[in-house]
Amino acid sequence: MFLRILDRLEEWLITFLIAAATIIIFIAVAHRYLVGIPLFYPLLFPINLAWAQELCIIMFVWMAKFGAAYGVRTGIHVGVDVLVNQLSPEKRKITVMFSLFCGALFTFVVGSMGAKFVWGLFHTDQVTPDMEMPSWIIYLCVPLGSYLMCFRFLQVARNFWRTGHLPHHDETQVEGLEVEAPGAGAAGITR
Amino acid sequence: MSAAIIFGLLIVLMLTGMPISISLGLTVLSFLFFMTTVPIESVALKLFTGIEKFEIMAIPFFILAGNFLTHGGVARRMIEFARTMIGHWAGGLGIAATMAAALFSAVSGSSPATVVAIGSIMLPAMLSVGYPKRFAAGVIVTGGALGNLIPPSIIMVIYAVSTSGAVYFGPAGERVSSASVGQLFMAGMVPGIILAVMLSTTTWYRAWKNNYPKVPKATWGEAWRAFMDSIWGISLIVVVLGGIYLGWFTPTEAAAMSAVYAFLIEMFIYKDLRFKDVPKVLLASANMSAMILYIVTNAVLFSFLMTSEQIPQAMSNWITDSGINWITFLLVVNVLLLLAGNVMEPSSIVLIMAPILYPIAVKLGIHPVHFGIIVVVNMEIGMCHPPVGLNLYVASGIAKMGITELSIAVLPWLITLLVFLGFVTYVPELSLWLPRTLGML
Numbered sequence: 001m002f003l004r005i006l007d008r009l010e011e012w013l014i015t016f017l018i019a020a021a022t023i024i025i026f027i028a029v030a031h032r033y034l035v036g037i038p039l040f041y042p043l044l045f046p047i048n049l050a051w052a053q054e055l056c057i058i059m060f061v062w063m064a065k066f067g068a069a070y071g072v073r074t075g076i077h078v079g080v081d082v083l084v085n086q087l088s089p090e091k092r093k094i095t096v097m098f099s100l101f102c103g104a105l106f107t108f109v110v111g112s113m114g115a116k117f118v119w120g121l122f123h124t125d126q127v128t129p130d131m132e133m134p135s136w137i138i139y140l141c142v143p144l145g146s147y148l149m150c151f152r153f154l155q156v157a158r159n160f161w162r163t164g165h166l167p168h169h170d171e172t173q174v175e176g177l178e179v180e181a182p183g184a185g186a187a188g189i190t191r
Numbered sequence: 192m193s194a195a196i197i198f199g200l201l202i203v204l205m206l207t208g209m210p211i212s213i214s215l216g217l218t219v220l221s222f223l224f225f226m227t228t229v230p231i232e233s234v235a236l237k238l239f240t241g242i243e244k245f246e247i248m249a250i251p252f253f254i255l256a257g258n259f260l261t262h263g264g265v266a267r268r269m270i271e272f273a274r275t276m277i278g279h280w281a282g283g284l285g286i287a288a289t290m291a292a293a294l295f296s297a298v299s300g301s302s303p304a305t306v307v308a309i310g311s312i313m314l315p316a317m318l319s320v321g322y323p324k325r326f327a328a329g330v331i332v333t334g335g336a337l338g339n340l341i342p343p344s345i346i347m348v349i350y351a352v353s354t355s356g357a358v359y360f361g362p363a364g365e366r367v368s369s370a371s372v373g374q375l376f377m378a379g380m381v382p383g384i385i386l387a388v389m390l391s392t393t394t395w396y397r398a399w400k401n402n403y404p405k406v407p408k409a410t411w412g413e414a415w416r417a418f419m420d421s422i423w424g425i426s427l428i429v430v431v432l433g434g435i436y437l438g439w440f441t442p443t444e445a446a447a448m449s450a451v452y453a454f455l456i457e458m459f460i461y462k463d464l465r466f467k468d469v470p471k472v473l474l475a476s477a478n479m480s481a482m483i484l485y486i487v488t489n490a491v492l493f494s495f496l497m498t499s500e501q502i503p504q505a506m507s508n509w510i511t512d513s514g515i516n517w518i519t520f521l522l523v524v525n526v527l528l529l530l531a532g533n534v535m536e537p538s539s540i541v542l543i544m545a546p547i548l549y550p551i552a553v554k555l556g557i558h559p560v561h562f563g564i565i566v567v568v569n570m571e572i573g574m575c576h577p578p579v580g581l582n583l584y585v586a587s588g589i590a591k592m593g594i595t596e597l598s599i600a601v602l603p604w605l606i607t608l609l610v611f612l613g614f615v616t617y618v619p620e621l622s623l624w625l626p627r628t629l630g631m632l
Contacts, residue, residue, distance in 0.1 A: 014477040015470050018251060025252075025447035029440055053245055060248050060480075064488070067481020068212075076482045077210030080534045084208035099209030106217045113232060169478075 028052035065145025075167030114142030251480035252446030259453035279408035282398020296338025305335035325600035342376035490542035532573015
């Protein structure tokens with residue numbers, strides 16, 4: 001139950017962030033050109049959109065951190081598995097487990113370093129240049145995203161140990177096209 | 192010595208099949224922890240600052256635009272347009288497939304997706320007029336390769352990002368400024384068109400020599416209707432390139448514009464996209480972008496380590512001392528990138544290799560923009576050459592052909608690609624002429 005909520009929350013967060021960032025930049029550019037038209041000038045001039053770029057960057061960094069965790073679940077992080085697939089099933093299982101644990105280790109270390117960094121910032125009054133938001137809130141995505149990613153790696157490892165199944169992202173899947181079994185042979189190198 | 196350890200560790204970690212981003216990051220962490228006195232905390236900040244540049248944000252926007260377009264019937268409309276224009280020539284359907292692939296991959300930005308989108312429609316069509324299966328499959332595999340070269344191109348954004356920032360010096364000791372996204376986009380146009388013509392010529396020649404059946408000529412009315420139907424998709428290229436060139440928007444803003452534009456035409460003009468599918472497209476794009484941005488973050492860490500160990504400088508000094516000239520160097524670069532293309536996907540290759548090779552190239556007097564185009568062309572060929580080019584696998588799924596048979600089928604076009612690579616590598620003006628004429632260099 002808790003896991004289901006976490007899954008949905010993660011998906012909604014990154015969907016919202018990419019959509020909002022796109023709309024913000026679109027509005028900022030539209031604003032820049034519309035303000036040059038005399039008719040709109042008095043209406044639009046008081047609106048200041050200088051913060052749009054900064055907000056967009058922050059949204060995308062947050063999207064990248066949480067999206068990376070979501071990506072572990074969907075198996076989109078590709079690696080070089082030409083060699084691994086040549087191994088015998090037992091050896092392959094061990095190697096895959098090793099790589100999954102390395103993933104968990106790395107994200108855990110990064111998350112902890114990020115947490116320490118955020119904790120340090122928390123005690124300063126550093127703010128972002130345009131929006132003047134406290135910096136520690138912005139940087140909070142590093143520990144949160146990395147710990148979530150670590151959790152996802154462990155989840156995938158547990159699933160793989162039990163069922164031998166790895167999440168696999170099919171990059172040949174093209175939405176909206178009726179193709180019978182697109183890229184059936186692509187599984188070999190895309191994982 | 193430390194270079195050997197770093198690369199050895201990286202290769203070992205990568206061969207276990209772990210994600211490339213993780214192997215990069217883990218290499219950096221373990222090297223810093225065990226081999227140096229650099230405080231690991233210095234890495235923490237890099238984890239955030241690695242991607243907080245506005246230029247990088249063009250990547251998610253272009254991915255989003257591409258996903259909106261792939262979702263709808265843009266591919267079908269482009270094929271229809273290409274068919275009515277040149278369908279009646281010898282091998283016309285094949286040339287139309289290449290043309291449609293060029294148009295579609297330019298706007299979608301993904302080579303495998305192009306192979307699926309164009310291939311699933313064109314392959315049955317080509318077989319039904321009596322082209323041999325090998326011929327048809329060969330056309331499909333290589334057509335998708337045009338996407339990276341014809342802007343907007345995600346690989347070019349990645350190259351620009353991964354080579355910018357540091358200060359490097361040319362052969363005479365002068366400072367060389369790195370290539371911008373706008374310059375690369377313009378530089379890709381001429382080679383992209385030349386490659387499309389070369390691939391089409393190969394198709395035409397083989398069809399003409401073997402006397403493959405022709406299809407009836409479409410009337411001008413049909414052609415006009417098909418053109419008007421597909422113009423909304425095609426004009427995306429114009430919006431992006433024109434907008435950047437005229438200074439209306441920065442590349443990142445252009446990317447955001449094209450995402451909104453793609454959404455609007457799919458939603459309200461073509462009506463191929465239903466509103467309930469929008470969150471799905473957004474999520475898929477966010478997923479793909481996050482993956483690339485995660486590699487970018489870790490690649491930034493990796494190049495931080497490289498710089499702090501002075502490896503690119505040492506390598507470029509070694510290369511210049513050993514008297515290797517730019518001709519030999521570019522040959523080595525091509526071989527190295529083609530080999531890497533066998534095992535890794537393009538964005539990782541560029542992120543790892545470009546920061547290392549770029550300082551050497553600059554030192555040997557190769558123009559940053561020209562070097563970028565060489566890298567991009569190599570990435571494309573990597574997608575379609577045996578044994579493990581991704582386009583081959585995708586096409587083998589559609590054509591139901593084995594990889595070995597398909598590899599033979601692709602050969603004429605692959606040779607064309609390699610000849611083209613030779614041209615691009617040793618004729619810098621091919622890439623530099625257009626941006627220079629437009630005053631962008």
